[in-house]
Amino acid sequence: MARYEIATIAGDGIGPEVTRAAIRVLTEACGREALEFAMRPGGAAHYTRSGAVLPDDTFAACRDMHAILHGAAGLPEVTYPDGTEVGNDLHLRLRFWLDLYANVRPIQLLPGVRSPLAGVEPGGIDYVIVRENTEGLYASRGAGVLLRGEFASDTLVVTRKGTERVARFAFDLARKRTGAPRDGRRRVTVCDKANILRSYAFFRAVCTEVAADYPDVAIDYAYADAITVHLLKRPDFYDVIVAENMFGDVISDLGAATVGGMGIAPSGEIGDGHGLFQGAHGSAPDIAGQGVASPLATILSGALMLRWLGERHADPALGEAAARVEAAVDAVLAGGAAVPYDQGGSAGCETVTEAVCRALR
Amino acid sequence: MARYEIATIAGDGIGPEVTRAAIRVLTEACGREALEFAMRPGGAAHYTRSGAVLPDDTFAACRDMHAILHGAAGLPEVTYPDGTEVGNDLHLRLRFWLDLYANVRPIQLLPGVRSPLAGVEPGGIDYVIVRENTEGLYASRGAGVLLRGEFASDTLVVTRKGTERVARFAFDLARKRTGAPRDGRRRVTVCDKANILRSYAFFRAVCTEVAADYPDVAIDYAYADAITVHLLKRPDFYDVIVAENMFGDVISDLGAATVGGMGIAPSGEIGDGHGLFQGAHGSAPDIAGQGVASPLATILSGALMLRWLGERHADPALGEAAARVEAAVDAVLAGGAAVPYDQGGSAGCETVTEAVCRALR
Ligand SMILES: CC(C)[C@H](C(=O)O)[C@@H](O)C(=O)O
Numbered sequence: 001m002a003r004y005e006i007a008t009i010a011g012d013g014i015g016p017e018v019t020r021a022a023i024r025v026l027t028e029a030c031g032r033e034a035l036e037f038a039m040r041p042g043g044a045a046h047y048t049r050s051g052a053v054l055p056d057d058t059f060a061a062c063r064d065m066h067a068i069l070h071g072a073a074g075l076p077e078v079t080y081p082d083g084t085e086v087g088n089d090l091h092l093r094l095r096f097w098l099d100l101y102a103n104v105r106p107i108q109l110l111p112g113v114r115s116p117l118a119g120v121e122p123g124g125i126d127y128v129i130v131r132e133n134t135e136g137l138y139a140s141r142g143a144g145v146l147l148r149g150e151f152a153s154d155t156l157v158v159t160r161k162g163t164e165r166v167a168r169f170a171f172d173l174a175r176k177r178t179g180a181p182r183d184g185r186r187r188v189t190v191c192d193k194a195n196i197l198r199s200y201a202f203f204r205a206v207c208t209e210v211a212a213d214y215p216d217v218a219i220d221y222a223y224a225d226a227i228t229v230h231l232l233k234r235p236d237f238y239d240v241i242v243a244e245n246m247f248g249d250v251i252s253d254l255g256a257a258t259v260g261g262m263g264i265a266p267s268g269e270i271g272d273g274h275g276l277f278q279g280a281h282g283s284a285p286d287i288a289g290q291g292v293a294s295p296l297a298t299i300l301s302g303a304l305m306l307r308w309l310g311e312r313h314a315d316p317a318l319g320e321a322a323a324r325v326e327a328a329v330d331a332v333l334a335g336g337a338a339v340p341y342d343q344g345g346s347a348g349c350e351t352v353t354e355a356v357c358r359a360l361r
Numbered sequence: 362m363a364r365y366e367i368a369t370i371a372g373d374g375i376g377p378e379v380t381r382a383a384i385r386v387l388t389e390a391c392g393r394e395a396l397e398f399a400m401r402p403g404g405a406a407h408y409t410r411s412g413a414v415l416p417d418d419t420f421a422a423c424r425d426m427h428a429i430l431h432g433a434a435g436l437p438e439v440t441y442p443d444g445t446e447v448g449n450d451l452h453l454r455l456r457f458w459l460d461l462y463a464n465v466r467p468i469q470l471l472p473g474v475r476s477p478l479a480g481v482e483p484g485g486i487d488y489v490i491v492r493e494n495t496e497g498l499y500a501s502r503g504a505g506v507l508l509r510g511e512f513a514s515d516t517l518v519v520t521r522k523g524t525e526r527v528a529r530f531a532f533d534l535a536r537k538r539t540g541a542p543r544d545g546r547r548r549v550t551v552c553d554k555a556n557i558l559r560s561y562a563f564f565r566a567v568c569t570e571v572a573a574d575y576p577d578v579a580i581d582y583a584y585a586d587a588i589t590v591h592l593l594k595r596p597d598f599y600d601v602i603v604a605e606n607m608f609g610d611v612i613s614d615l616g617a618a619t620v621g622g623m624g625i626a627p628s629g630e631i632g633d634g635h636g637l638f639q640g641a642h643g644s645a646p647d648i649a650g651q652g653v654a655s656p657l658a659t660i661l662s663g664a665l666m667l668r669w670l671g672e673r674h675a676d677p678a679l680g681e682a683a684a685r686v687e688a689a690v691d692a693v694l695a696g697g698a699a700v701p702y703d704q705g706g707s708a709g710c711e712t713v714t715e716a717v718c719r720a721l722r
Pocket residue numbers: 088089091092249557586
């Protein structure tokens with residue numbers, strides 16, 4: 001294995017605890033030499049102290065190192081005068097400044113995890129949401145119009161370039177997925193409201209054009225309202241879903257909820273040159289510092305990071321380490337001895353981390 | 362009972378069958394003299410024949426009569442050149458032209474209905490989503506920018522007036538709700554993404570101002586992504602939810618899915634002067650004319666119509682008739698003798714309608 005520098009931002013709330021946990025597990029999986037976690041400040045608390053939510057040095061590290069690992073950022077009481085949250089800006093700036101256009105959310109029911117859906121077994125839910133991460137409604141963040149307390153507006157932007165690249169990402173991902181596809185063919189589902197808005201109809205049209213280059217992958221379509229029904233009623237239908245930023249945001253939380261919640265859902269935000277990895281959950285300041293947060297989402301995001309680094313640097317040892325981390329998490333969950341609070345158990349952050357490390361050895 | 366004229370648009374796909382069913386049940390409940398169902402053409406099929414999705418006469422009837430009953434409109438292959446669906450325009454025009462600003466979606470798990478959520482019992486889900494229905498992202502329908510196949514945009518609009526009135530509607534509705542509130546106090550939850558966009562932060566701020574006039578009703582907040590998790594994990598927490606148009610669209614389908622799906626979910630779209638009632642489902646052309654569609658969503662929407670008419674015209678007999686229709690539907694579902702296909706039974710549209718009529722007698 002070569003050596004990789006990871007720009008690491010612990011952030012707010014439970015961010016530091018889950019980041020520490022992921023560092024321990026990833027170090028255990030790859031050895032002390034392979035990964036260097038370069039800790040950098042950032043987040044809402046840092047903003048209140050320093051005025052910078054994402055200090056220049058932190059941004060430079062994120063830009064220049066091999067990957068970014070992030071705990072979580074945000075404190076609900078730390079807002080800008082327009083009412084939006086400061087902490088989210090850390091995240092949004094990294095997304096936009098580093099052009100992390102594909103937000104990848106694997107939705108997978110792991111062994112030992114109980115879905116809130118009746119009658120669903122592990123293996124019964126296994127799809128990936130690819131959320132467009134740099135345009136859509138989010139293009140308008142910080143740029144909405146607010147007039148005399150009477151009127152506000154924001155703009156939903158869909159470009160051909162932005163849609164093409166995220167659609168290609170989704171189709172490429174579909175091709176790479178392992179396990180037998182349901183109907184003998186991999187599938188990408190385009191989630192939009194093409195029936196109502198031109199920008200969504202355009203999103204759909206561009207995805208359909210891209211599909212022509214992937215004759216081996218099926219394409220289908222679902223409206224953003226209707227897909228919420230399908231994700232409850234026939235989650236096993238889905239393979240890869242691609243969606244505009246805001247819809248992707250909403251349905252990836254919904255998907256996560258069906259497989260055990262945000263505390264176990266990993267996320268990777270990937271551009272052509274950079275990758276940011278963190279759990280899908282927020283900073284949960286209400287439970288911060290109590291040791292009860294689950295580190296699993298961050299640990300599994302770390303595994304996504306290893307796999308991405310491995311592909312990018314043609315370093316198969318990293319892909320193998322990723323698989324070992326995932327297997328260790330599966331073993332811990334299936335074993336039932338160190339079940340985190342959010343999964344109905346009573347194992348704290350440390351205990352779960354220790355159990356994953358033990359399973360890794 | 363006085364006599365009420367109901368502008369009735371059967372529409373496309375299963376629209377005609379479910380409309381017929383609702384007319385039968387409502388007539389049974391109120392007697393032949395109370396309601397006159399004035400059938401008017403409209404929808405995607407009518408558009409292909411005549412060029413008008415909502416003919417002037419139909420619109421005039423909707424504007425001038427006491428209420429509007431609608432089956433469903435839309436055929437996926439009938440689209441405008443920009444890719445959006447023609448059939449939806451019927452619905453959208455009525456919403457916008459008649460200023461039907463509150464889209465009311467009761468989410469209630471009825472006896473005998475199985476939720477896809479594990480361990481939820483009838484009574485365990487009982488809240489109402491109030492979707493702002495005339496602005497938000499939908500303000501942009503038909504008005505998005507589309508440039509040279511390279512760029513598309515739509516605008517999300519939030520006004521003080523539009524938000525105030527729908528917030529008041531939600532708080533008034535909370536006050537009117539019966540049944541013991543969870544924490545001894547009724548509650549309105551504001552669903553937005555105030556953390557990201559100015560327009561959503563503005564929506565939240567205006568709702569919060571309105572809340573000051575309702576000290577007896579609690580207010581709380583949920584981000585649109587996070588609420589999808591809560592609606593699966595603790596649906597019993599919710600009482601009334603108010604949301605911007607597009608988020609309201611998405612979460613009302615999600616809510617419906619948790620209580621048996623679109624085939625059983627009623628909807629009322631209400632303005633200061635008009636009310637439009639129809640099932641939450643679409644026109645389902647794939648099953649049209651086979652007699653397998655469930656009429657229950659339309660029948661229950663008819664009950665909402667009766668209750669609204671009753672309040673509006675101070676005619677308590679209508680409210681009583683509404684309660685009888687709902688009780689009849691409950692009895693049919695709980696009885697298990699005429700369970701519609703979408704609820705796992707094998708009773709067709711006619712059989713279910715007949716059973717509801719029998720229960721009413
Ligand atoms: C933290 C915030 C910026 C974010 C978003 O809205 O995208 C979060 O909800 C997510 O899903 O990553």
